[in-house]
Amino acid sequence: MLRRSLGSLRSFSSKCKSEPQTASKSSNTIRKEANLVGHIAAFPEIYPDFLQSPVWNRRNALKEELERRDMLERRMNIDIPEFYVGSIVAVTSSDSNLGAKEHRFVGICIRREKEGLHHQFTLRNTIEGIGVEIMYDLYNPTIKKIETLKLEKRLDSDLSYLIDALPEYSTFDFHMEPLAHPAGTPIPINETKVKLKPAPWTRRWEIFGCAGIEDSWSGATPWFKRKLQKTKVNDYEKYDLVAAYREGSTLEHEVAVQKQIQKFENERHAAGLTRRRILRSAAAAK
Amino acid sequence: MGIHRRTRLNVVDNSALGKEADTTGKLAYCINVYKQGRRAKHLPHAELGDKILVAIRGQMRKAYVVGANTHVHYRKHGVPVTDNNMIVLLDEEGNPLGNRITAPIPTKLLANRGNVQFSKVLALANKYI
Amino acid sequence: MLRSLVTGISSSPAPEWAANRLLVATCISNTQQRGRRRTLTPVPWLPPINEPAHSNSVPLNDTTKKLLEKVIEREGTRFGEELDNSKAAITDIGESTRRVGLVVRKIGMLPQWTTNGTRILCTVLEVVENNVVSVTSPEDWYKMSAIGKRKAFNRNGPMWKVTVGSINDDPTKYSVGYRRQFNRAGIPIKQKLGCFLVTEDALPQTGQSLDARHFVVGQYITATGKTIDWGFQGGMHRWGMRGQPTRRTTKSHRRIGSVGSVGDARIWPGKRMPGHMGYEWVTVSGLEVIRINNDKQVIYVKGSVPGDIGETILLKDCVQEEKKLKKGPLPTWIPSLETISEESEEEAAAEGTIPKELLHNETFSPKIFRFTSPSIVFTDADAKRAAGRDKTKAKIAKVKK
Numbered sequence: 001m002l003r004r005s006l007g008s009l010r011s012f013s014s015k016c017k018s019e020p021q022t023a024s025k026s027s028n029t030i031r032k033e034a035n036l037v038g039h040i041a042a043f044p045e046i047y048p049d050f051l052q053s054p055v056w057n058r059r060n061a062l063k064e065e066l067e068r069r070d071m072l073e074r075r076m077n078i079d080i081p082e083f084y085v086g087s088i089v090a091v092t093s094s095d096s097n098l099g100a101k102e103h104r105f106v107g108i109c110i111r112r113e114k115e116g117l118h119h120q121f122t123l124r125n126t127i128e129g130i131g132v133e134i135m136y137d138l139y140n141p142t143i144k145k146i147e148t149l150k151l152e153k154r155l156d157s158d159l160s161y162l163i164d165a166l167p168e169y170s171t172f173d174f175h176m177e178p179l180a181h182p183a184g185t186p187i188p189i190n191e192t193k194v195k196l197k198p199a200p201w202t203r204r205w206e207i208f209g210c211a212g213i214e215d216s217w218s219g220a221t222p223w224f225k226r227k228l229q230k231t232k233v234n235d236y237e238k239y240d241l242v243a244a245y246r247e248g249s250t251l252e253h254e255v256a257v258q259k260q261i262q263k264f265e266n267e268r269h270a271a272g273l274t275r276r277r278i279l280r281s282a283a284a285a286k
Numbered sequence: 287m288g289i290h291r292r293t294r295l296n297v298v299d300n301s302a303l304g305k306e307a308d309t310t311g312k313l314a315y316c317i318n319v320y321k322q323g324r325r326a327k328h329l330p331h332a333e334l335g336d337k338i339l340v341a342i343r344g345q346m347r348k349a350y351v352v353g354a355n356t357h358v359h360y361r362k363h364g365v366p367v368t369d370n371n372m373i374v375l376l377d378e379e380g381n382p383l384g385n386r387i388t389a390p391i392p393t394k395l396l397a398n399r400g401n402v403q404f405s406k407v408l409a410l411a412n413k414y415i
Numbered sequence: 416m417l418r419s420l421v422t423g424i425s426s427s428p429a430p431e432w433a434a435n436r437l438l439v440a441t442c443i444s445n446t447q448q449r450g451r452r453r454t455l456t457p458v459p460w461l462p463p464i465n466e467p468a469h470s471n472s473v474p475l476n477d478t479t480k481k482l483l484e485k486v487i488e489r490e491g492t493r494f495g496e497e498l499d500n501s502k503a504a505i506t507d508i509g510e511s512t513r514r515v516g517l518v519v520r521k522i523g524m525l526p527q528w529t530t531n532g533t534r535i536l537c538t539v540l541e542v543v544e545n546n547v548v549s550v551t552s553p554e555d556w557y558k559m560s561a562i563g564k565r566k567a568f569n570r571n572g573p574m575w576k577v578t579v580g581s582i583n584d585d586p587t588k589y590s591v592g593y594r595r596q597f598n599r600a601g602i603p604i605k606q607k608l609g610c611f612l613v614t615e616d617a618l619p620q621t622g623q624s625l626d627a628r629h630f631v632v633g634q635y636i637t638a639t640g641k642t643i644d645w646g647f648q649g650g651m652h653r654w655g656m657r658g659q660p661t662r663r664t665t666k667s668h669r670r671i672g673s674v675g676s677v678g679d680a681r682i683w684p685g686k687r688m689p690g691h692m693g694y695e696w697v698t699v700s701g702l703e704v705i706r707i708n709n710d711k712q713v714i715y716v717k718g719s720v721p722g723d724i725g726e727t728i729l730l731k732d733c734v735q736e737e738k739k740l741k742k743g744p745l746p747t748w749i750p751s752l753e754t755i756s757e758e759s760e761e762e763a764a765a766e767g768t769i770p771k772e773l774l775h776n777e778t779f780s781p782k783i784f785r786f787t788s789p790s791i792v793f794t795d796a797d798a799k800r801a802a803g804r805d806k807t808k809a810k811i812a813k814v815k816k
Binding site (some may be wrong): 073094118143267 | 483525528541712713719724769773788789790791793794796
C-alpha cells in the first residue's frame with residue numbers, strides 16, 4: 001500500500017467545547033513542541049509502525065497507547081534498525097523445526113505494511129535461480145536479529161514488480177558485508193530502472209505507473225494494450241485529500257508519539273537497564 | 287487460495303520425467319489434492335507440504351508440494367514463498383522418483399519428519415531456506 | 416404466548432428508543448408479540464418521549480451552577496452503611512453458582528505471541544467505570560416484568576437480576592426516571608446498562624464498583640453484543656446466495672432468483688430475502704482471557720467478539736463443563752483481595768529486572784510471551800517435539816505383561 005507522505009499537515013485551532021481533551025492544538029503550539037522535542041522530520045518513513053490505522057473506526061487512543069508500550073518494550077530488547085523499501089536487510093530468526101540452529105535470510109525489502117504490532121515487511125532474494133519472498137512480522141519474538149546491510153531507498157515505496165523483473169535485480173549475496181551509512185548524510189536513492197521479463201506478467205504493471213520500471217508499456221502484450229481502453233484506471237487517487245489525510249500522519253500525532261518514546265527511553269536509561277536508543281535517524285546530523 | 291486442479295507446477299528433483307516436462311514447456315499440472323476439505327463438493331487447495339496427483343507427459347504421478355506461490359493476503363510469518371509452484375515427484379510405491387532435489391526447501395516442511403513418505407523426500411534435500 | 420410490551424431490562428439491554436421509556440411505560444398490552452431477533456424501530460402508536468430540558472437551554476447563573484454541581488456530586492455518592500466486603504474471597508466456585516458479569520467496551524484487536532512463537536489475535540476490551548445499579552430478587556422480578564416471569568425461576572434455580580452500569584455521564588442529559596435508579600444506588604449516572612442472571616451465593620451489593628480483576632487470567636468467558644450493522648443488504652451478502660452468471664443472463668446477476676414453487680401459490684414466511692443485516696444480538700462463548708491490565712482496566716481475550724470497535728459487550732463466565740471457572744473471586748473482586756507475593760519482592764531486588772513503577776500492573780497467562788523478555792530461542796528438544804508422531808503407522812498401545 002502506498003503511504004502518502006504529507007510532511008507536516010497544518011491542523012486548525014478548533015476549540016472543541018464538547019471534548020476538550022481531543023481538541024487539536026493550534027499549529028503554532030505544535031511546531032514549537034516539535035522543535036523542543038527535536039522532532040525527526042522523516043518520522044513516518046522511519047517508523048511506519050507507529051502511525052495510526054488508516055481505518056478511522058479503528059483509531060482508539062487507549063488501544064494505541066497499550067500497543068505502543070508493547071512495541072517499545074520489544075524495541076528495547078532487540079535492535080530494530082532503520083530500513084526502507086529498497087534496503088537490503090538480513091533477518092536472523094529461531095525456528096522450532098531447526099532446533100538450536102538459526103535461520104538467516106538476506107533480501108531486499110519490497111514492502112512494509114500495517115500499523116502497530118501487526119507491522120509486516122517482506123524480503124526478496126533469488127536463490128539458485130528461484131525467486132523467494134519471505135514475510136516477517138516485525139514484532140514477532142522469534143526474530144533474533146535484524147540488520148540493515150545496505151541502507152537506501154528506491155523510486156517506489158512498493159517493489160512488488162520485482163517478481164516480473166529479470167532475476168538479476170532481485171539477487172543479493174547472502175554473505176554480503178554490511179555497508180555502514182555515514183551518520184548525518186541523507187538516505188541515498190537508488191535510481192535503477194528495472195527491466196521486466198517478457199510478458200505475461202502477474203499484474204498489469206503498464207497501468208500502475210511505477211517509477212522504477214523501465215518502459216513497461218512496450219513490454220505489455222497487445223491484448224492488454226487494447227484492453228486499456230476499457231480498463232477503469234483510477235487517476236483520481238492522487239487528488240483524494242481525504243484518503244491522504246486518512247493514510248498520512250499529522251505532526252501532532254508524531255510529536256506525541258515521539259514524546260512517549262523519549263520518556264520511555266529516559267526511564268529505562270535512568271533505571272540502568274539498557275543504553276539502547278530507539279529514536280534515531282540515520283539522515284539527521286548528530 | 288493455493289494449488290488446485292489445472293495449476294501448473296515445476297518439478298525440482300533430478301528425475302528424467304521432471305526434466306523433460308520442464309524443458310519442453312509442458313509443465314506438470316495438478317489433478318487431485320489429497321487433503322481433507324471443509325467445503326462440501328469442493329476440492330481443497332493444496333499448500334506447502336501437501337500431497338497432490340499430477341499429470342506429466344501423459345502419465346499420472348503423485349507429488350509433494352515443496353514450494354508454493356501463496357497470495358499476499360494468505361502469507362504467514364517466516365514461511366518462504368517462491369515465484370513458481372514446485373513439486374517433487376513420487377513413484378508408484380511412494381518413494382521419490384529422483385535422488386536429489388535442486389531447489390532450496392522451506393524449513394517448515396521439517397515439521398513433517400514423522401511421516402515416513404515425506405521423510406524420504408526430506409532426506410534428499412540439501413539446502414534449506 | 417402472550418407477552419407484554421413492557422421491556423423490562425433483560426439479559427439483552429433494551430433498544431435505544433426504549434431507554435427512556437423503561438420506567439415510564441407501564442401499560443400492558445394484550446397484542447401478541449412474535450419473537451424477533453432485533454427491534455430497531457418503536458411501534459407507531461407508542462407516545463413520543465418528552466425530551467428533558469438540557470441545562471444549556473435554561474440560563475443558570477454562577478451560584479445556581481455551583482449548586483447544581485454540588486447536587487450532582489451528592490446524588491452520585493453513596494450514603495449510609497459501608498459496603499460489607501467480609502464475604503468477598505477467592506474461593507472455589509460451585510457447579511450451580513453464577514457470578515455477575517461486566518459491561519465492557521471493545522477497543523480493538525492486537526496480536527500477542529506465545530512462548531512457542533505462535534501468534535494469537537486478541538480482542539482488547541476496556542472495563543469503564545462499572546458499578547452495580549440494582550439487585551432484584553427472583554420473586555420481585557417475577558412480579559415486576561414479563562421477562563422476569565420467564566427468567567427468574569430457571570431450571571438452574573431461582574436467579575437474581577443484577578443490573579450493571581458502565582461509563583459515567585452528565586446527569587443533565589437524562590430524564591428523572593432514568594436517573595432515579597442510579598440515585599438510589601448512590602452512583603454516578605451511567606450511559607450503558609446490562610443485566611446478568613446471578614445466583615444468591617454470588618450476589619454483589621448495590622452500588623459496588625466492579626473491577627477487571629473480577630475475571631481470572633486463563634479462564635473462559637462468554638461475550639454478548641450487537642454485531643456490526645451492515646445496513647440494507649442483498650441476498651448474496653446477507654444469506655450467501657450465489658446469484659446468477661455474468662454472461663447469458665439478462666439484467667439479473669445478484670438477485671435472489673426464484674422465491675418458491677407454483678404449487679404452494681405463496682411465499683413461505685421466513686423466505687430469505689434482501690433486508691437489514693447485522694446489529695443483532697449474538698453470543699460467542701468459550702473465549703480465553705489472556706492478559707489483564709489492572710491499571711488501565713483492560714482485558715485481552717483470545718479470538719474475536721461480536722460488534723464494532725467502540726461498542727458495548729457483556730462479558731460473563733463460560734458455562735460449559737470443560738471451560739467453567741473453578742476458582743475465582745466470589746461475588747466479585749475487591750482491592751483487599753490483592754495479594755503481594757513475597758517472591759516478586761525478592762525479584763525486584765535482583766539485577767536486570769525492570770522496576771515495577773515503569774510497568775503497568777498486569778497479569779499475564781503463563782503461555783504468553785512477555786515483551787520484556789529477550790527473543791525466543793529453541794532447543795533441539797523442541798525440534799524433536801515439533802516433528803510429531805508418524806501418522807502413517809497405527810498407534811498401538813503398549814500392553815504390560
